[in-house]
Amino acid sequence: MTRYNAKESEPKWQAAWTEHGCFEAHENSDRPKYYVLEMFPYPSGKIHMGHVRNYAMGDVLARYKLAQGYNVLHPMGWDAFGMPAENAAMERNTHPATWTYANIDAMRAQLKAMGFAIDWSREIATCDPDYYRHEQAMFLDFLENGYAYRKEASVNWDPVDQTVLANEQVIDGKGWRSGAVVEKRKLSQWFLSISDLADDLLNDLATLKRWPEKVVTMQTNWIGRSEGLSMTFELVGDGAPKQGLEIYTTRPDTLFGASFCALAPDHPIAQQLAQHNPDLESFIRACQASGTSEEDIEKAEKLGYRTSLTAKHPFIAGKELPVFVANFILMEYGTGAIFGCPAHDQRDLDFARKYGLEVLPVVIPAGEDAATFSIDDDAYTGDGVLGNSHFLDGLDIEAAKSTIIKRIEDMGRGQGTVHFKLRDWGVSRQRYWGCPIPIVHCDDCGAVPVPKKDLPVKLPKDVTFDTPGNPLDRHPTWKHVDCPRCNKAAQRETDTFDTFIDSSWYFARFCSPKAETPTDRSAVDYWLPVDQYIGGVEHAILHLLYARFYTRAMKACNHIGLDEPFDGLFTQGMVIHETYQDEDGAWVAPDDVRITVSGNDRSASHITTGKPVTIGAIEKMSKSKKNTVDPQGIIDQYGADTARWFMLSDSPPERDVEWTEAGVEGAWRFVQRFWSTIADPENDALPSLNASKPEGELNAQANDLRKRSHKAVAAITDAIEAFHFNRAVAHLYELTNSIRKAAPQLRGGSDLDQWALREAMGFATQLIAPMMPHLAEQCWQHIGGEGLVIQAKWPEAEPALLTEDAITIAIQVNGKRRDEMDIAKDLPNDEVEARALAQDRIQEAIGGKTPRKVIVVPNRIVNIVL
RNA sequence: GCCCCUGUGGCGGAAUUGGUAGACGCGAUGGAUUCAAAAUCCAUUGUCCUUGCGGACGUGCCUGUUCGAGUCAGGCCAGGGGCACCA
Numbered sequence: 007m008t009r010y011n012a013k014e015s016e017p018k019w020q021a022a023w024t025e026h027g028c029f030e031a032h033e034n035s036d037r038p039k040y041y042v043l044e045m046f047p048y049p050s051g052k053i054h055m056g057h058v059r060n061y062a063m064g065d066v067l068a069r070y071k072l073a074q075g076y077n078v079l080h081p082m083g084w085d086a087f088g089m090p091a092e093n094a095a096m097e098r099n100t101h102p103a104t105w106t107y108a109n110i111d112a113m114r115a116q117l118k119a120m121g122f123a124i125d126w127s128r129e130i131a132t133c134d135p136d137y138y139r140h141e142q143a144m145f146l147d148f149l150e151n152g153y154a155y156r157k158e159a160s161v162n163w164d165p166v167d168q169t170v171l172a173n174e175q176v177i178d179g180k181g182w183r184s185g186a187v188v189e190k191r192k193l194s195q196w197f198l199s200i201s202d203l204a205d206d207l208l209n210d211l212a213t214l215k216r217w218p219e220k221v222v223t224m225q226t227n228w229i230g231r232s233e234g235l236s237m238t239f240e241l242v243g244d245g246a247p248k249q250g251l252e253i254y255t256t257r258p259d260t261l262f263g264a265s266f267c268a269l270a271p272d273h274p275i276a277q278q279l280a281q282h283n284p285d286l287e288s289f290i291r292a293c294q295a296s297g298t299s300e301e302d303i304e305k306a307e308k309l310g311y312r313t314s315l316t317a318k319h320p321f322i323a324g325k326e327l328p329v330f331v332a333n334f335i336l337m338e339y340g341t342g343a344i345f346g347c348p349a350h351d352q353r354d355l356d357f358a359r360k361y362g363l364e365v366l367p368v369v370i371p372a373g374e375d376a377a378t379f380s381i382d383d384d385a386y387t388g389d390g391v392l393g394n395s396h397f398l399d400g401l402d403i404e405a406a407k408s409t410i411i412k413r414i415e416d417m418g419r420g421q422g423t424v425h426f427k428l429r430d431w432g433v434s435r436q437r438y439w440g441c442p443i444p445i446v447h448c449d450d451c452g453a454v455p456v457p458k459k460d461l462p463v464k465l466p467k468d469v470t471f472d473t474p475g476n477p478l479d480r481h482p483t484w485k486h487v488d489c490p491r492c493n494k495a496a497q498r499e500t501d502t503f504d505t506f507i508d509s510s511w512y513f514a515r516f517c518s519p520k521a522e523t524p525t526d527r528s529a530v531d532y533w534l535p536v537d538q539y540i541g542g543v544e545h546a547i548l549h550l551l552y553a554r555f556y557t558r559a560m561k562a563c564n565h566i567g568l569d570e571p572f573d574g575l576f577t578q579g580m581v582i583h584e585t586y587q588d589e590d591g592a593w594v595a596p597d598d599v600r601i602t603v604s605g606n607d608r609s610a611s612h613i614t615t616g617k618p619v620t621i622g623a624i625e626k627m628s629k630s631k632k633n634t635v636d637p638q639g640i641i642d643q644y645g646a647d648t649a650r651w652f653m654l655s656d657s658p659p660e661r662d663v664e665w666t667e668a669g670v671e672g673a674w675r676f677v678q679r680f681w682s683t684i685a686d687p688e689n690d691a692l693p694s695l696n697a698s699k700p701e702g703e704l705n706a707q708a709n710d711l712r713k714r715s716h717k718a719v720a721a722i723t724d725a726i727e728a729f730h731f732n733r734a735v736a737h738l739y740e741l742t743n744s745i746r747k748a749a750p751q752l753r754g755g756s757d758l759d760q761w762a763l764r765e766a767m768g769f770a771t772q773l774i775a776p777m778m779p780h781l782a783e784q785c786w787q788h789i790g791g792e793g794l795v796i797q798a799k800w801p802e803a804e805p806a807l808l809t810e811d812a813i814t815i816a817i818q819v820n821g822k823r824r825d826e827m828d829i830a831k832d833l834p835n836d837e838v839e840a841r842a843l844a845q846d847r848i849q850e851a852i853g854g855k856t857p858r859k860v861i862v863v864p865n866r867i868v869n870i871v872l
Numbered sequence: 873g874c875c876c877c878u879g880u881g882g883c884g885g886a887a888u889u890g891g892u893a894g895a896c897g898c899g900a901u902g903g904a905u906u907c908a909a910a911a912u913c914c915a916u917u918g919u920c921c922u923u924g925c926g927g928a929c930g931u932g933c934c935u936g937u938u939c940g941a942g943u944c945a946g947g948c949c950a951g952g953g954g955c956a957c958c959a
Contacts, residue, residue, distance in 0.1 A: 009911095220954085223876060227955060234959080255959060268959090308957080334957040344959045352873080353957060427958060546954085603899075656884045656897065664884070672898055678911090736886070736896035743896090816892035821940045823892055861939050867891045871939045 010681035010781065012645025019783040020121050028072075028796050029123045031079040033532050040076035041533050042068045043513055045541030045549075046083045049109040049131075050090060053116045055581040055627055055653075055665060056542070058637045061122050062650045062777075063578060063659055063731065064540050068123045069776040070726050073800035079533050081516040082117065082124045084110050086133035087505045091439045096471045102439040103467070106133055116638065120646045121779055123796070128519045132508035137515065138441040139462030140524035141507060146444060146455045147563035153199050156453060159432055163191035168475035170436040190294075195434035195501070196443060200555045204229055204426040206569070207554055216574035218660075221546040228547050230427025232256050235411050236341060237420030239267060239317035242326065245282070246315050247275060251329070254340030254425060258414070259406035260347035262395035263368035265358060267317045268310060268332035270342040276331045279313055286311055286331065293333040308357045309333045317345075320419060321396060332357065340425055348385065355385040368395045369403060431552065433504045438469055438477040440502030448489035448496040457490050463498070476500055509549055510556035513539075514566055525565045534566065535573040543577035550575070576729055579662040581653075583633040585622035586610060593632040594619050596667075624664055635665055647778035648674045654731040654777050676739070677781055680774065683746050684767055684785040688753060692760050694790030695768045700757035708759040711748045715741060715766035716807035722773045723800070735777070741770050764789065769801050817842045818869040819851040835862040842868040 023029065044064040047057055068080040084106075091102035098105070110131060117124070130137050148154040162171040166184035170193070181188055200207075208229045211222045234256035241251050251267060269276045271293040280287040289311040310330035319325040327345065334353055335344060348358035349367040358365055369390040370376045376393025392398040397413075398406045411422040434443065442463040444456040456463055466484040469477035478484060478500040489496035511524070517533040518526035541549075553571055560566040586594040600613045601621075610619040627634045640649045652673040657663035693700075704712065718741040725734035745766050752763040767789055775782035775795045786795035810831060815838075817825045825847040829838060839860050842848060852872065859871040 220876065224954060227875070230955095230958070232958075253959085257959075332957095334959095336958065339958045346959085351959070353959080425958080427955095543953085608899095658885080661878090661885095666884090666898080668898060669884080675911095676897090682912090732885070733896085739896050814892085818892085818940070821938095826892065859939065861891095863891055863940095867940085869891080869939050 008685075010678055010685075010784065012647060012677070012780065015784050016119070016121060016646055016780040019780045020118065022783070022794060023121075023123070023796060026794065026797070028794065029068075029078075029080065029125045030127055031077065031081075031125050033529055035077040037075055037077040039079065039533060040071040040538075041079045041536045042071065042538045043081070043516070043536045043540070045539070045545060046085050046509070046512060047113065048088060048090070049084045049086055049106055049113055051109045051112065053113055053120075053637055055635060055637055057117075058120065058649055059581055059653045059663065060540060060542070060578060061117065061120065062653045063576070063729075064538075065122045065650070065779075066654065066726060066731060066776040067538055067540075069779060069796060070800065072123065072796065073772070073775070073798065075799065078123075079128075079516070080122075080124055081128040081130075081519075082122075082126065083128075083130040083512055083516065084113075084132065085505065085509050085512075086110065086131045087440045087502075087508055089437065089439070092437065092471065095439075099471075101467070101469075103133065106131075106439075116641075119641055120637075120650070123779070128516050130512065130515055130519050132441075132505070132512065133439070135462045135464050137512075138508070140515070141441050141503070141511070142444040142456070142461050142463060143458055144511070144524050144560065144563065144565060145503075145507075146458060147565070148198065148559055149455060151559070151562050153202075153559045153562070154196060155199065156194055156196055158192050159195050159197075160190045160192050161195075161436075163189045165189060166474065193434070193436075195432050196445075197430040197432050198555070198559070200431045200552075201426055201428050203555055203558055204231070204428045205424075206558065207428075207551065210554075210569060213570065214572075214575070217572075218543075218575065218577055221543070221550065221575060221577060224546045225551055228428065228551065232425050234258065234340075234423060234425065235407075235414060235420055236423045237320070237414050239320070239327070239345070241315050241317055241329065243313075243315040243329075245279060247278070251275065251317055251343055252341045252420075253343045253345050254423070255345060257347065257350065257407075258410045259392060259395075259398065259401075259403050260350050260368050261319075261345070261410055262321070262392075262398065263347040263349050263366045264319065264327055264345040265348055265364040265366065266328050266330055266346045266354075266361075268330045268335050268344050268346055268357070270335040270337040271331055271333060272337045273331070273335075273342045275315075275343075276313075279315070279331075286313065290331065293331075308353060308360060310357060310361060312361070320414070320417070328363070330357075330361075338429065339427070349381045350385055350387055352385040352387075355381065355383075366394055368392060368398075431504075431506075431555070433507055434501040435504055436476045436479075436500075437502050438465065438471075440505060441508065442478070443499045443501050443503060445499040446487055446489055446496045447499060448492060448494060450494060451489055451491045451496075453499075454489055454491045454496070460490070478502070506548060506552050507556075510552045511560060513553070513571055514557075514560065523565075525560070527565075527567070530566050534568060535571055538574040538576065539572040540576045540578060542580070546577065576659070578659050579657065580626045581665055582624050582662045583627050583635060583665045584624050585631050585633045586619045587622055588612060588619055589617060593630075595632040596635060601667075626662075627665070640670060644670065644674045645677070645780070647781045648677055651676065651735070651778050655735045656732055658732050659729055676742075677778065679746075680742055680770075680778075680781065681785065683742055683749070684771065685788050686749070689749065689763075689767075689789075692753065692764045692789075693757070695764055695786075696790055696792055697761065697764070700761055702756055702758040704762060705755055705759055707748055708752055708755060708762040711744060711752065711766050712762050713807050713810075714744045715769045716803040718773065719769055719801050719803040720808055723803075726776065731777070734773075738770065738774055738777075741766070741773070745770060771795060772798055772801050813865055815865065816867050817845060817848055818867065819848065820872055821869060824848055824851045831865060835864065838862050838864075838868060842870065 042064055044060050068078050072078045086106050091106050094105045095102045145154060164171050164181035164184055164186055166186040167181060171181055171188060208231055211225055214222060234254055235258035236252060236254050238250040238252050271290040280290055310332040313329050313331060315329040316326035317329055319327060346354035346357060348355040348365045350369055365381050367379050367381055370379050370393040371388055371390045392401045392406045398409060401409060414420045442465060444461060444463045446454045446456060448454050466481055469481060485498040485500050487496060487498055513536050514525050514530050518529035557566060557571040558569055561569060586599045588594050598613050599610050599619055602609050610621050612619050625631060637649060652670050718737050721737045722734045749763060752759045771782050771785045772795060782795045812828055813831050814826055814828050816823050825845050827841060827845060839862055855872050857870045857872055861869040
């Protein structure tokens, strides 16, 4: 028998699928549609194991749904804009486009070699003008419909590189590349008003039934809705603004426990006071200079500067609260000002202790008395009843909140309001390799949209990266254009879009990738929503929230007809690997490590030097720790099916999977074992899979095999539906073992027995096809299956074969298992009880006592209680 | 600090609604085959006691509910993830 040759087989079947157009999706179908999508890759150069895992999962689903008779859309594209291309351009002196498209070509070839069931005719790349011109058109629609606007915002500015840095590029307050101290700079930038839709985005999370709860929770927290009160305090003192001070609080019930007010350092009133107060000015400067990293915040002391102003308490005549400028108040949240109630907020308490302010409890826990309850080092944030609070006394917290809000509203001093942490999405990037923002700035007309007929605004090709700054800005001619409105000389916007915009609507473009408009309504109405979206949990917030917002904005502009783009979401785990370090602490790549096993102990040495190597933690594959394994090497050595199978085995898809050499070898062994199970020459005399079922009686073993294989059909179908690929794999191992065990006898049996064996082989081949499609095609051909296995209808189990008429149940005495017995299924309880009590071992265990109670759970268990 | 998730053999992990814990795979050990190896096949493999039959213990820890708990409840511990001076 010949070994299975993946190298020969895989390209052959890939060609066959292409030739038959197996994966091309068409809208005109009477089959139900199914849109399966994996998050599209950034074209970094070559695929990594994370891609293999992600796309293997999506592929199982796509092929399974295809076999189930669905009209499947399973497209692929490239999230092709972004900084790495510019960095590569600087380092290698190539153009970002050259680098990107070369990467795309390389990665496309690799994905094709993996044999994924992708409709390549729908391929898109976000850096293609044919893609981004529609993005520009939609931005203009958003602008017209009030979803986009322009405002001043501060950015991280690297004065050496003359560029804006993302927060992640600022390390210890310095630019990651230049090392220069980063400045805050105000730039006029474009924003999308995602916060206008905060309520919808929050409420509709409840409709996402097939999303992981974890992601829903994370988005809920990110949107951060809170209900509270905005109210104005009257200010007194030198230079007090007569409009007063507007604060925001979620605990209006604690107003009678207020002992100070505090402003953010960049609050307008603080700024104004600082103009005539050098001490305050330097305090504010110190606040702004302090770091914003987690660690800094953790360590930072609560600092305040007591201004000359005081705030009048609205209900306590003569009570005035000192007004501080404090370093822990954020201008971006609420109104940038608070009243502090130290008894019931830890930060306020820390602050009050430091500055000797009053701490008056106003929420009294059950069992305490308002007159004697006191606060020590910990603020009391629990439940209770109001005390020391005039007209609120005796109310619970919720009642007190609504009462005080009503009073303040009636006084015209404020109103109950809702605040969100979610802020508008700044989309301007001072970068070359992104989608140009289709705007012209005219001295007279302001920001003028580029007319749609003039789109796309294309990136110029002749740019250089040898000097810092934005190449679009210093390009000699590109930005100089005439105003579309008044024809006077004007300047193009030289910013490009955040690349998250590119990925916020690509799933819609896949429905009609060649349409002359951003979407073809009949196509998106047919295909959307995406039935199953699959990707890494690292996109749980930004990408998925942006895409949800974008879908709503597109709907408002008539590009799409629904609110939620992704009906089902699955977030898969990472691929991880052991790390290795040599004696000097340098990381060693897995390829350079030799592992020695003795018993259950493992040790490692360097493959060339022979020196000992320490086996370290199992971590996400990363270049810096050198614990990566290149999928290409695996494909070359074992073939795509082995890599796919390993990725789907063992670990549940949502958890991390550890890549191990032994595991891959195990997968490879199984590929061969499966092939030899099917292609054993001894089987050659068996009837073809097409042969009709002969008459006669099955022998016991053949009957058993039929039961096993039909049960496998049911179990594997359920497992795939539930995204339990590891369990589907386990069932396939079992079915294969059953076939191997039964084959020698059944081969020599009756025609019907032989047919049953062949049937089981056919099932196994079909069931394995979504995971190892090439191997399956080879086997399918070998056993005489009709056409391609990918085109075969998914098998269905005969219900009669799924139930057993004889079962084994356990017998317990006092909850401990003492024996088991074979009984007929659905045997009446009293008979089961009688038979259980008659068992020798049970009699022994009972020891002559009379059972107090006998519990019979039909077809499951008997428990005898003494 | 707040929120969420996860703890099962040497390892990855199975175990419908509470009903025989450890399926399946990896690793390991012994054997067959072989001149030898690779490959393949067979057997054993939770721990402890026992020559064997068998028995005791066992799903992070402690309590509880139940005839019966990996599964349910309460309280801890450990690991991972997310958010965070958000008023």
